[in-house]
Amino acid sequence: MPLVLPNVFADNTVTNADDLSENLFNPVATGTNPYPSFDIINGQLDSTNFELDTIFSYDAVMPRQISWAREVGATINRDYFTSQTFRGNNFDVGHEPLTGLAITYYLPYTPKCIVYSWNVTAHYIGESANADAATLQLVLPSGVVARAKHSVRSCTDVAATRTVTDGEFIWNGHHMVTSGGEIQADRHYSVYIGAWVNTLGVGLGPTPAQSLRIACSSFRVIALR
């Protein structure tokens, strides 16, 4: 609080020792008009004690106090064979979290917003007709986010049925949340990019996908307080 001393002295008036001590180190903490004393220099100074329009630079702030981030990644090839995984005929029941794209973190404070961003280089092996062969999707603690989705084949305006072999793709994406189950503190959270390969050939041609190879990947979470 701004320092305003309680007592002003007058000539020809006997000084009360209590008045002097209240100015120096004994604040008047009670009553309708409490005053601080010079005692506020013992850890009680705040923004009102700084000169007007003071702007603090970043070095005044302890690291990770107004923004905070974690990252995971991997550079090795990870092959997900459809003969062994991706059970289920849709993403919700058949997807798998991908190594290097999954993170568990602890939020030290309640942020205003959280940004997830990721980069994936992947290779899809197999044959597919004109429909989604594989789907990658961001999965949050509160559920699946539909917008943050990459379908390997989803050119829905292509008129002719076509067969594409050995598709490659790069997916750089981000998603921001400002409310919901992720905007809390003192909890552990697990977030990941999940993959589902259409092993059953639902909506596809006779030959379903064979495998999905994730070559390089990174996933990061950034909390902005």
Add this chain to the structure above:
Amino acid sequence: MVDIDDVPFLPGETVTAARVNGRFTEIVTGLNDLPSYSMLSETLTNVHLPSFVVDETYLGATIEPVNKGIGTPTSLLFGVPGYPFGATSTDLTVDFGSVFPFGMNTGSKVGAVLVLFDADIAYASYVLNAGSVIHRVEISQDMAIWVELSITEHQKYPIYNNVTDANANISSRTVVTSDDIDTAGFVGLRGIRIKLGFGVPLAVTAIVTNEVRVNAASFSVIPLHAEVV
């Protein structure tokens, strides 16, 4: 900062109320006018500071983080030639509702806006024309006149697996600063958008229709009580 000068009482000097009160006042004034460097570095923690993400209304503008995007395929058509005449989408445009002054030294205390953009390009160009998808960030103070942030302009050549299958992924990360507002000649900021274009080689002249189909996109703007220097 007001200097606190210690003027000692001299031997034989009469101690007056003015002398006593004046010294107290000098110390009080000094302690109420501290400079920023009087504080140790890395002192402030989250309990001392409000959020630096802006979430408030100022002069009629709703200044808050916004996440928009395209969930289902959307076509953006361009004229001839496609570039530099790009196209925009309301799904990739953020309107704060009213212009607000920009800078930490203004009433809004908004000194930066973080912009993130990612998009899958399903295909580019209706006919078989090789070319590149171009995108950039633009700002406006009235949602009518838009000024590009030229440093954000990027182009990417699609990978043609099929005539109409671009399979391209484009991204942008940038921060709108006070310099951008000043360079544009704006009094403040009201809107931010992504503009997409389709560039073709000079040798290609017979372009019938230029079109970019955005398969899915995510566009986020985060206004900050912070200044980029």
